[in-house]
Amino acid sequence: MYLADMDMPGMAHAKVLRSPFPHARIVSIDASAARALPGVVCVLTRDEVLADSTIDPYYGYVYRDVPIVAIDKVRHEGDIVAVVVAEDEETAEDALELIDVEYDELASVMDIDAAMAKGAIQVHEVFKPIAPELRPVEGTNICHHSTLAKGDIEQGFREADHIFEDSYSAPAVQHCALELHGCIASVGDDEITVWTNCQSPFPLRGELQRMFNKPARVIVPYVGGGFGSKSRDRLEAVVVAAAKLAGRPVRLLLTQEETFQTFIRPALTCTVRTGVKSDGTIVARHHRFAVDVGAYSISGARSANNTLKVATGPYRIPHVLVECDAVYTNKPPSAPYRGLPTTQHTMAYETQLDRIANELGLDPIELRMKNLLVEGDVHVTGDLLRSVHAKDCLEKVSSSLGPQLKGEAVASNGTIRGRGFSCSIKYTITPSEPTLATEAGVELQEDGLFEIRIGTVNMGQGVDTMAAAIGAEAVGVPIESVRILHSDTALVPQDHGTTASRATFHTGNAVLDAGTKLRAELLSTASDLLEEDEVRLELSAAGVAVAGSSGRSVSFVDIARHRGGSLLAKGECWVGGVYTDESGKEYPIASTFWTFGSVGAEVEVSRETGEIRVLRIAAAANVGKAVNPEQTKAQLEGGVTFDLGPSLFERLVWGDGGQLMTTTLMDYPLPTLHTMPEFHVDLLEFPYDQGPYGANGVGEMGGVMVPAAIINAVYDATGVLFHEVPLTPETVLAGLEATGA
Amino acid sequence: MTRFDYVRPSTVAEAVGLLEAHGDDALAIAGGTATVLLLQKRMLRPELVVDLGGLPGLTGVEQNGGGLRIGALTPIRAIERDAIVRGTHHLLAEAASQVAGVRVRNAATVGGSVCFGEPQTDLPPALLAMNATATIAGSQGSRDVPLEEFFLGPYETAREQGEVLTHLSVPTPVPGSGGCHVKFTMGSPENKPVANVSALVTVDASTRALADVRIVMGAVGGVPMLAHKANDTLKGERPSDALIAQAAVRASEEADPVEDLRGSVWYKRRIIKVLVERALRCAIERAN
Numbered sequence A: 001m002y003l004a005d006m007d008m009p010g011m012a013h014a015k016v017l018r019s020p021f022p023h024a025r026i027v028s029i030d031a032s033a034a035r036a037l038p039g040v041v042c043v044l045t046r047d048e049v050l051a052d053s054t055i056d057p058y059y060g061y062v063y064r065d066v067p068i069v070a071i072d073k074v075r076h077e078g079d080i081v082a083v084v085v086a087e088d089e090e091t092a093e094d095a096l097e098l099i100d101v102e103y104d105e106l107a108s109v110m111d112i113d114a115a116m117a118k119g120a121i122q123v124h125e126v127f128k129p130i131a132p133e134l135r136p137v138e139g140t141n142i143c144h145h146s147t148l149a150k151g152d153i154e155q156g157f158r159e160a161d162h163i164f165e166d167s168y169s170a171p172a173v174q175h176c177a178l179e180l181h182g183c184i185a186s187v188g189d190d191e192i193t194v195w196t197n198c199q200s201p202f203p204l205r206g207e208l209q210r211m212f213n214k215p216a217r218v219i220v221p222y223v224g225g226g227f228g229s230k231s232r233d234r235l236e237a238v239v240v241a242a243a244k245l246a247g248r249p250v251r252l253l254l255t256q257e258e259t260f261q262t263f264i265r266p267a268l269t270c271t272v273r274t275g276v277k278s279d280g281t282i283v284a285r286h287h288r289f290a291v292d293v294g295a296y297s298i299s300g301a302r303s304a305n306n307t308l309k310v311a312t313g314p315y316r317i318p319h320v321l322v323e324c325d326a327v328y329t330n331k332p333p334s335a336p337y338r339g340l341p342t343t344q345h346t347m348a349y350e351t352q353l354d355r356i357a358n359e360l361g362l363d364p365i366e367l368r369m370k371n372l373l374v375e376g377d378v379h380v381t382g383d384l385l386r387s388v389h390a391k392d393c394l395e396k397v398s399s400s401l402g403p404q405l406k407g408e409a410v411a412s413n414g415t416i417r418g419r420g421f422s423c424s425i426k427y428t429i430t431p432s433e434p435t436l437a438t439e440a441g442v443e444l445q446e447d448g449l450f451e452i453r454i455g456t457v458n459m460g461q462g463v464d465t466m467a468a469a470i471g472a473e474a475v476g477v478p479i480e481s482v483r484i485l486h487s488d489t490a491l492v493p494q495d496h497g498t499t500a501s502r503a504t505f506h507t508g509n510a511v512l513d514a515g516t517k518l519r520a521e522l523l524s525t526a527s528d529l530l531e532e533d534e535v536r537l538e539l540s541a542a543g544v545a546v547a548g549s550s551g552r553s554v555s556f557v558d559i560a561r562h563r564g565g566s567l568l569a570k571g572e573c574w575v576g577g578v579y580t581d582e583s584g585k586e587y588p589i590a591s592t593f594w595t596f597g598s599v600g601a602e603v604e605v606s607r608e609t610g611e612i613r614v615l616r617i618a619a620a621a622n623v624g625k626a627v628n629p630e631q632t633k634a635q636l637e638g639g640v641t642f643d644l645g646p647s648l649f650e651r652l653v654w655g656d657g658g659q660l661m662t663t664t665l666m667d668y669p670l671p672t673l674h675t676m677p678e679f680h681v682d683l684l685e686f687p688y689d690q691g692p693y694g695a696n697g698v699g700e701m702g703g704v705m706v707p708a709a710i711i712n713a714v715y716d717a718t719g720v721l722f723h724e725v726p727l728t729p730e731t732v733l734a735g736l737e738a739t740g741a
Numbered sequence B: 001m002t003r004f005d006y007v008r009p010s011t012v013a014e015a016v017g018l019l020e021a022h023g024d025d026a027l028a029i030a031g032g033t034a035t036v037l038l039l040q041k042r043m044l045r046p047e048l049v050v051d052l053g054g055l056p057g058l059t060g061v062e063q064n065g066g067g068l069r070i071g072a073l074t075p076i077r078a079i080e081r082d083a084i085v086r087g088t089h090h091l092l093a094e095a096a097s098q099v100a101g102v103r104v105r106n107a108a109t110v111g112g113s114v115c116f117g118e119p120q121t122d123l124p125p126a127l128l129a130m131n132a133t134a135t136i137a138g139s140q141g142s143r144d145v146p147l148e149e150f151f152l153g154p155y156e157t158a159r160e161q162g163e164v165l166t167h168l169s170v171p172t173p174v175p176g177s178g179g180c181h182v183k184f185t186m187g188s189p190e191n192k193p194v195a196n197v198s199a200l201v202t203v204d205a206s207t208r209a210l211a212d213v214r215i216v217m218g219a220v221g222g223v224p225m226l227a228h229k230a231n232d233t234l235k236g237e238r239p240s241d242a243l244i245a246q247a248a249v250r251a252s253e254e255a256d257p258v259e260d261l262r263g264s265v266w267y268k269r270r271i272i273k274v275l276v277e278r279a280l281r282c283a284i285e286r287a288n
Ligand SMILES: Cc1cc2nc3c(=O)[nH]c(=O)nc-3n(C[C@H](O)[C@H](O)[C@H](O)COP(=O)(O)OP(=O)(O)OC[C@H]3O[C@@H](n4cnc5c(N)ncnc54)[C@H](O)[C@@H]3O)c2cc1C
Pocket: A666, B027, B028, B029, B030, B031, B032, B033, B034, B035, B036, B052, B072, B073, B098, B099, B100, B101, B104, B107, B108, B109, B110, B111, B112, B113, B114, B115, B116, B120, B121, B122, B123, B159, B163, B164, B165, B166, B190, B191, B192, B193
């Protein structure tokens, strides 16, 4: 059952009044006519929110900058001004039209350049940082500026024989999960209950409890895709506030257009300057990027900051400087988007690498082989790298695409073919606070079956299967003997969130820990009951038996009964921690694990229309251990598919007045079967010693290398290196004509 | 959606009566694929929805004198699959097969496609290339409007508010004719066209010259446009690569696209040039 199928006794329906302007001061709101409409339960505006002294009107876990409803001004088209609760959606929509809002329009900043210009109007006059790592630049729209350095960048460029500089851009896009955002909230005297398709129920619970000063319970049904757009809180506080005012359960379901106005992937610009020796050895890299976090920095500033760690790629570079600006604009707020800006960084450094190879007369694959990180290298962050195998991934994709036909042999009816490769490195979220451990429970229940309790959200990616496999293996029973309970904060232990490729590693480890402990308990209980030494006992589907032919055994039902009806073991996975270097100095690790991979793409470009067909994609990643090989492969294929759209045609477009023009999927094309290439996916299984059974995170890896590989393939085919996505037919044709290619 | 009353009349006269009586407050609906989206967004706010789906005799394809009579309520998918259409009116079946995805084609009707007057469509250019005539019923009886006069501007047609399109008459092309519909989209081929071209040509069996040429361009103007200059360039001539290229350039000059999310003016003209060449080559080959 998905959220939109759920109904609660007494449930009312909410609709949202949204700002028509990208930036305006609210002079007045008159909702009296709406309130008077028969069927309307209540209308939530800034007045009701500010009048309730038990509510903190602002939320946000990086910046506390998002109001439940607009208070002083609206900061993007679609910003929430009021919420109508009515007996049905149509009445709520009718009532929206009766609300009279007077706006005082302000100048707006719709992109990074405008927002960073001297004297630009400020989207937020006051910064409200929460996260300790934030470095806002007062008096500007820059909500976070940070750097990461290693070596001496000036020295690095002095050592270089050649220096290359390229600038890139990628526009805002949306995740387009099949299931749109929705939430049901019910506020009782003692507790808030929220049913929502959120990827991070526990952090959401914490934030709701803080804002509404009341215990909260968050229940997440099956989620129809998230890709980051449903991580953390956005909608829930609005619905909780409405339900509190209404005094009954309230449901809000967003439309596609509203989803485009709620959470998007931020636009990004970057400039990459690279110093290389004549033999292709990279000696210096200066990577500057700016992320358009939109009107509220819900996660944007932190996401940008996190990708400092991977902005220079999976390469050994002695001298590095990475600089990042996260910039407020009057676009909708940005959300994490599968892979975060790792995708755009990879697009930049990997396509520049092909230019370097071309101009120095080197083979692109050999150039990469010369510079890729290997086992035991120290990353730019200082982390010691293990289970790398980046070179194996590249070799794999290169060989699975097979020998390349060159020139006329592959050109037909005005099309020309080319091939491109890319490599990348991805981190996972690694909070330093120990309270953010992922926990799991495995319980033997009175019916002799095992219940696995996880906080991870099932979004179709197969976490239940993963947890069942690991739990069953750890206990030593068949997978049929386990059942899964997931993502209800009242029933399962905490997890930080189903994001950043983290579930198999973190939840898997916690389940493994719990399962191992439970197995020990089972054996010791059975040992008591059977009066046999533990080493002589064996587990099966039915229970614990004495090895050999004696036939003596005790069932799981009896073990449970003996232990008071059930037997629970708790497990956890701690993240973060410190490394100690040779001198004995300690520093926090930047990522619990690092994932390496490669993608190869073969494309066909039409010289007549500029249209690109992606014919074949090879993808390989070092997954450590594929807990479920088919699902792991599907993660890579799905990741690739996900990023074909933004590589080829997806982009959100705003008109001159700051209004979104791409409001439906008719104006915002998505990949379809027609877009699908032939896939060659390889899973490399070099175990990672810290992962459950050696497993590593892989969920985001497939997509992050796709734009780079496609741009490089087009470069190979046409000789034109594009510095932007999407490569729409028009962009490509214009590029070919401009260079006479 | 706003609230509205709903009726499903059982005769054309009844439907016409209701539409006339309620004027701008009434909305006729056939397959609903265009209208329901607009209702959901409250861009259409009728007081009365008149569902044409129950009208008898307006569904299906019949042979009628020198051509086909296509009922307005015939689903686009049925046009695509109809054996007669695929035989004598292949161009129409080809254009129908390129409309949206199969689920939309199953619901969407030929009449809805024509009456909606949307510039980005596939069937109207093909119907225009085949010289179709629309028959419209009103309170004063029926009238015939050639499609050349039917499309007036974006979402604007010769159909009056109180009228119902009952059928289209599409002449059978003379022997030696061939047609071709080509569509260019961004993303999936199921998307609405950046531009499209429907071409119907007749090749003289003895001289191999082009006895007749009807090239229609879609999505590059407010209405589907006959490419008059390109047609004149080709008529009476034997086709050659140079001549086809020349006609394609003329057509792209005649096209009157606007810049939108699907492309700039420059790009749409370029696409028209490519599509006219492709459609002509294909149509001429089929004619032979
Ligand atoms: C996702 C999607 C993709 C699409 N892609 C394409 C595409 O690639 N190519 C393309 O050509 N089209 C495309 N379309 C448009 C589609 O062809 C039209 O929506 C469809 O043809 C309209 O037919 P209908 O019967 O559903 O019309 P309705 O929505 O029922 O009506 C449309 C209009 O016509 C009027 N009307 C309908 N029938 C009559 C009648 N008999 N007499 C008088 N007035 C009438 C209605 O009053 C209304 O104004 C797409 C549509 C969708 C939803």
